[in-house]
Amino acid sequence: MIPFLAETKIWLAAGVTDMRRGFNGLAAQTEQVLKEDPYCGHLFLFRGRRGDQIKVIWWDGQGACLFTKRLERGRFVWPSSSDGKINLSRAEFSMLMEGIDWRITKKTWRPTVAG
Numbered sequence: 001m002i003p004f005l006a007e008t009k010i011w012l013a014a015g016v017t018d019m020r021r022g023f024n025g026l027a028a029q030t031e032q033v034l035k036e037d038p039y040c041g042h043l044f045l046f047r048g049r050r051g052d053q054i055k056v057i058w059w060d061g062q063g064a065c066l067f068t069k070r071l072e073r074g075r076f077v078w079p080s081s082s083d084g085k086i087n088l089s090r091a092e093f094s095m096l097m098e099g100i101d102w103r104i105t106k107k108t109w110r111p112t113v114a115g
Contacts, residue, residue: 002043002058002067009042010088012096014079019048019055023064026057034085043093051075054097069097077101 013034017026026046027038038044039059046055054076056067076096079086088096095102 002056002065004043004058004060005041006090010045010090010093011036011042012045012079012086012088013047014084014086016049017046017055019046019053021046021055023057023066026055026066027064030057036085045088045093045096047076047078051078071099074099077103079103 011030011034013029017029021029026044029046030036030038030044034044036042036044038057041059041061044057046057047053052075053068053070056065056069058065058067076099088102092102
């Protein structure tokens with residue numbers, strides 16, 4: 001897992017991205033399309049057209065990090081391109097990286113009355 005701080009935000013770029021891009025190309029997309037600063041320490045996630053590969057860029061304060069994950073089977077669940085960007089929780093990020101559909105998670109039932 002990526003060792004990021006608790007206050008780090010996780011941004012998912014909706015739509016498809018050219019997976020040939022490296023950190024500089026994805027950082028430019030972060031600035032132009034997502035309207036975010038790629039050097040702020042937040043995580044920015046991108047997915048290719050086939051859906052089996054994801055790239056994450058992150059500035060750790062000392063340098064640029066580029067992480068790539070490819071699923072051998074299945075696809076990463078991704079919102080439509082009209083959504084722009086989505087802020088994910090740490091739990092949603094973990095599920096996404098495991099190939100789980102993070103959009104349909106439900107909290108467990110909680111009783112309304114004690115005793």
